[in-house]
Amino acid sequence: MTERLSLPGALVQRLRGAQRWTVLTGAGISAESGVPTFRGAGGLWEGVRPEELASPEGFRTDPERVWRWYRHRRDLMRRVEPNAGHRAIARLESHVAAFCLVTQNVDGLHARAGSRRILELHGNILRSHCFAQCGAETPEDETAVVPRCRCGAPLRPSVVWFGERLPQGVFEESCREMQDCDVCLVVGTSGIVYPAASLPQVASVAGAALIEVNPEPTPLSSLCTAALRGPAAKLLPALLSEIGMDKEPVLPPGV
Ligand code: BV8
Numbered sequence: 001m002t003e004r005l006s007l008p009g010a011l012v013q014r015l016r017g018a019q020r021w022t023v024l025t026g027a028g029i030s031a032e033s034g035v036p037t038f039r040g041a042g043g044l045w046e047g048v049r050p051e052e053l054a055s056p057e058g059f060r061t062d063p064e065r066v067w068r069w070y071r072h073r074r075d076l077m078r079r080v081e082p083n084a085g086h087r088a089i090a091r092l093e094s095h096v097a098a099f100c101l102v103t104q105n106v107d108g109l110h111a112r113a114g115s116r117r118i119l120e121l122h123g124n125i126l127r128s129h130c131f132a133q134c135g136a137e138t139p140e141d142e143t144a145v146v147p148r149c150r151c152g153a154p155l156r157p158s159v160v161w162f163g164e165r166l167p168q169g170v171f172e173e174s175c176r177e178m179q180d181c182d183v184c185l186v187v188g189t190s191g192i193v194y195p196a197a198s199l200p201q202v203a204s205v206a207g208a209a210l211i212e213v214n215p216e217p218t219p220l221s222s223l224c225t226a227a228l229r230g231p232a233a234k235l236l237p238a239l240l241s242e243i244g245m246d247k248e249p250v251l252p253p254g255v
Pocket residue numbers: 025026027028029031032037038039040043054104105106122159160161162163164165166187188189190191192193194195213214215216218230231232233
């Protein structure tokens with residue numbers, strides 16, 4: 001049974017007519033798939049300083065510990081499935097003329113849910129590359145405690161660590177999408193990590209409607225036109241239902 005939302009009528013009309021959408025997601029969209037978030041209770045960072053595990057310095061200091069943490073998360077991500085929130089975002093993409101999903105997540109669940117236009121700001125946990133950036137494509141020995149590149153340097157997970165630049169051009173492309181959109185959904189992010197957290201501001205300044213989907217308020221809440229306070233797996237399907245985008249899109253004749 002899809003939950004009824006209490007969005008103002010004028011906003012519902014605006015969303016129904018909007019054809020250029022962006023979505024920014026964080027770890028909260030994967031919470032109902034069973035992937036712990038970073039900063040909540042029981043979160044991945046609990047008891048550790050993120051910089052120890054998700055930074056080049058942390059890796060240099062203790063590569064075995066960092067690989068243990070990332071292997072643990074990889075194993076988890078291989079066991080979980082996309083949830084109704086991921087699927088709702090993929091459904092939305094099929095209904096609108098222009099769409100871009102910008103995710104901070106590295107778990108690959110959006111692609112598995114059917115999303116196509118995805119910008120991964122922080123990389124992807126299932127890939128690895130040479131820590132010395134020698135450029136060699138070395139198949140990763142998943143049984144090694146610290147897998148090695150053929151140049152002898154350790155391999156590292158292909159995610160963006162603290163103090164590291166985001167993948168070339170991805171943030172700039174995300175900014176362009178945010179500048180051009182009519183609506184930006186901000187889903188499951190604490191709005192703490194930059195430069196990702198600066199993207200909703202770009203959309204807001206450009207005049208987009210911002211809808212936050214999160215059980216908790218965040219530093220981004222004050223930018224938002226409306227907030228849906230609850231879990232994404234329930235509220236995103238409800239939102240699509242409210243704006244008439246929950247059914248298979250009717251393709252124009254001859255398509
Ligand atoms: C860079 C690695 C520069 C991958 C991650 C002071 C001010 C501004 C910036 C900085 C500063 N000091 C340092 C910085 C820079 C730093 C930063 O932002 N630090 C923060 C902590 C202040 N940023 C960087 O270092 C970035 N790089 O700036 O480079 C540069 C420039 C030029 C040349 C060289 C360098 C790199 C940032 C990327 C760091 N990597 N992870 C991995 O292991 O996953 S960050 C980590 O946090 C994850 O990637 C994650 O994606 C990201 C953000 O977390 P969230 O996704 O928001 O998750 P969180 O748990 O925090 O929140 C979950 C939310 O979901 C909550 O709000 C909760 O209420 C909600 N929720 C829960 N359940 C649900 C739900 N919502 C909906 N439904 C539910 N069911």
